[in-house]
Amino acid sequence: MSLSSGETATLICADCLEVLSSLPSNCARLIYLDPPFNTRKRRCTRLASFEDAFGTSAEYVAFLQPRLEQMHRVLDERGSLFLHCDWRTSHHVRLLLDSVFLPHGGLCVNQIIWHYGLGASRSTRRLLTKHDVIFWYARSEDYVFNPLRLPPTPAMERKYCHRAPDGRRYMVSYGRRYFCKGGKLLDDVWDIPAIPPTAAERVGYPTQKPLALLQRIVGLASEPGDLVLDPFCGSGTTLVAAKLLGRCWLGIDINPDAIAIASQRLAQIG
Numbered sequence: 543m544s545l546s547s548g549e550t551a552t553l554i555c556a557d558c559l560e561v562l563s564s565l566p567s568n569c570a571r572l573i574y575l576d577p578p579f580n581t582r583k584r585r586c587t588r589l590a591s592f593e594d595a596f597g598t599s600a601e602y603v604a605f606l607q608p609r610l611e612q613m614h615r616v617l618d619e620r621g622s623l624f625l626h627c628d629w630r631t632s633h634h635v636r637l638l639l640d641s642v643f644l645p646h647g648g649l650c651v652n653q654i655i656w657h658y659g660l661g662a663s664r665s666t667r668r669l670l671t672k673h674d675v676i677f678w679y680a681r682s683e684d685y686v687f688n689p690l691r692l693p694p695t696p697a698m699e700r701k702y703c704h705r706a707p708d709g710r711r712y713m714v715s716y717g718r719r720y721f722c723k724g725g726k727l728l729d730d731v732w733d734i735p736a737i738p739p740t741a742a743e744r745v746g747y748p749t750q751k752p753l754a755l756l757q758r759i760v761g762l763a764s765e766p767g768d769l770v771l772d773p774f775c776g777s778g779t780t781l782v783a784a785k786l787l788g789r790c791w792l793g794i795d796i797n798p799d800a801i802a803i804a805s806q807r808l809a810q811i812g
């Protein structure tokens with residue numbers, strides 16, 4: 543199986559190890575992966591399901607390792623990898639990522655906490671768990687980084703109360719105009735709500751991630767025209783974000799139901 547040149551929008555139903563091994567080196571600018579978290583449960587909705595049981599933590603790491611090595615090879619010099627996991631495995635995964643990236647001049651850019659707020663949690667003897675961990679690693683110091691700002695707060699909007707003809711907000715002090723650059727620079731704790739059960743965005747795939755989360759990641763670490771790869775693409779959220787932001791994309795999933803849902807979703811964007 544190989545990706546022929548010029549193919550810029552592709553969905554493949556297979557084990558990602560098989561597909562990654564067939565890809566040329568240095569072809570992807572951004573890889574986001576949201577593999578099963580090893581919750582040791584079957585993840586189900588009415589429309590689809592997948593197995594999330596990989597045995598011990600060591601067996602889980604052994605599953606990820608050859609796949610991460612291939613992803614590292616496939617990333618280009620300015621490329622980044624975002625790995626999504628949770629508290630059950632994040633400590634093991636971080637050591638694994640260090641072992642794959644650091645010996646070759648790579649670096650850990652950030653450990654992002656995604657605080658999703660919503661969602662069921664049956665904890666009665668511990669705190670409710672309301673965050674995931676996303677590790678951002680880069681192939682080299684020269685990784686693409688587009689700093690993002692949050693929207694201005696109401697207090698900033700009151701301060702920058704004038705509008706220029708081009709729509710930019712500004713304030714006037716001692717006769718000089720000061721333009722608003724936007725809200726606070728984005729930090730490493732992200733408050734983005736999980737998708738509510740009845741939201742229009744929901745496509746019925748278990749563990750579907752919000753589009754806002756993926757648009758942020760794609761916007762941060764890639765440029766229009768770059769190749770964005772998701773080797774565990776599920777319902778295709780990363781690919782939708784890439785398409786909306788003018789990136790090329792490649793999605794892989796072993797589950798035919800995931801590929802069917804992702805393909806339908808992508809077709810709807812036109």
Ligand SMILES: C[S@@+](CC[C@H](N)C(=O)[O-])C[C@H]1O[C@@H](n2cnc3c(N)ncnc32)[C@H](O)[C@@H]1O
Binds near residue numbers: 558748775778
């Ligand atoms: C957590 S889900 C991804 C959800 C996705 N981020 C979304 O927003 O819909 C993990 C996916 O990994 C897939 N998967 C599991 N093992 C795989 C493998 N070896 N190769 C490719 N995909 C795999 C599962 O079928 C599942 O769809």
